Amino acid sequence: MTEVRTPAVPIMAVRRRRRPWFVLWLRRSPLAAAGAVIILTFAAAAAAAPYLALHQPQAQHLERRLEPPQPGFPLGLDQLGRDILSRILFGAQLSLMVGLVVAVLAGTLGTVVGMVAGFAGVRTDNVLMRITDVFFAFPSLILAMAIAAALGPSLFNAMVAIALVTWPVYARLGRAQVLVLRRQEFVEAARVIGASDARVIFRHILPNAVSPLIVQASFNMGEAILIAAGLSFIGFGAQPPTPEWGVMISEGRDYITTQWWVPTFPGLAILLAVTGFNLLGDGLRDILDPRLRRAR
């Protein structure tokens, strides 16, 4: 990735002060940096929710229900008189956890399946890839809904369902990487000195195949937050009174015209968080995959 250029000016003139890594990163991909800032802000807000929140997420001030944004309740109160900002802050904990858990579950399952498919013989490869094709044949939310309905509605089951729906992308990416890398000399060399298949896959191929998987993980986290909110909205994810963003929109949907702040702010939180992950994914792809830079 480093460009080698013949210095056109004397060496002394080009020797510059080294800039900190984040400045370089920011210059290289402002998109990724913007995404990272959004996500870090959400992560910090989620971590500090118990200290930042002005009220308990379940605390009801029934006499002030549906009041507009005001000092003390910066984003207003919902239909049960709960502070919307506090609920959004605690909701950030849940949404980020959903993104992380789904990315870990789906990423691990998909990567292992993809690597095995690319490394094992044609027959195993065919079987595994046809299985991923079957998962691709379903519109994601519909399959997730069917699985979540079968397992019973809860946020945990929704995460399992989303992971089961989104792993095939990792499998395809992982397999494609293995197919390229297994012909490389360093892999041949590892085999010649007698490394086992598992060692070749996990020590030599995986570290070199990880970039597109990380990019996918970023998109996957955003997607997971969206699907989880959707499942909660229709009743298959988190259940009331959990301060989950999808649940908050679902509970506040009747107030869209009269007390717009009730469903609007949780939706904005979803939009912003998912935008953060998508920006980060886009930016990371630019940084990690120089081939794409030309086309952008």
Next chain:
Amino acid sequence: MSRYLLGRIASTGLVLLGVSVLTFFIAHIVPADPVLAALGQHAREEQIQAYRRAYGLDRPVVMQYVVYMGRLMRGDFGVSIRTRRPVAEDLREFLPATLELGGAAWLVALALGIPAGILSAIFKDRIFDHLSRIAALIGASMPVFWLGLLLLGYFYFRLRWLPGPGRLDITLSPPPERTGLLLVDALLARDATALVNGLRHLVLPAVTLGLFSTAVVARMTRSAMLEVLLQDYIRTAKAKGLPVPRVLLVHAFRNAMIPTLTIIGISFGSLLSGAVLTETVFAWPGLGRYATTSAISLDFPAVMGVTIVAAVVYSIINLIMDLLYVRLDPRVRYD
């Protein structure tokens, strides 16, 4: 060509077979007791035995799958626990509304996404490109049910510009049902009032549902166009002195459409997913709303019916896209 075609059709068949295995697994193995789910907790022992015999649940799992597959092949999805009607009948009733909504949303996505992508590529790194990329990013990150609520709140409740939930005003009587597609039925019945009213009802849900796909299509069109615009044949066409619009539309766009087609096919899947949420918000009497109301009342045969139909529709759309791909790209034909 015909070998590719046969191979592609065979693999779709194989995938659909896999779909049946997976749905069988979800429907028959995951819930602790499908009998209990169907009959409720207070079922008598003889009822349970009769149900188990009727649905082959007393046989080995492999035989159960064979029975299940045989029923699917005959279009028998079981009886809905909630509506007490055959699920196939329900699906037939609700599918057209979803197809109409999905089709309209698809049109929105293509009509906005393709021109936006082309213009973005032509004016790369200029203000239009930046704006359209930001819009695409936001569109791809938008929770569709929330957008639906906002649009409904603003354009229906506040401004009164467009009608509210449902396919038709409740004061209007729907045209006689022939295809189930309201607009087509209205056209066939020459019912202009129903046609206009139906179209107006379609605007908000179609825009809501189409926005995500618009973003995806715009992004893909843009990057495909950028890739194509760098090719030698584009330079040749320009060097020959062909008018720029001709170079862009005939030489560049046609080739950029090839990778875009696949994305357009795939985006239909997100439309079907989004339909579940959009139909819930807009009280649209389609498969998505049927699925959610069924799932809430633990009506498993209905949910699995919708899941299978969605997978079949999606697979067929993708098959059609791949066949179009072959028509557009001779290289695939001769490989």
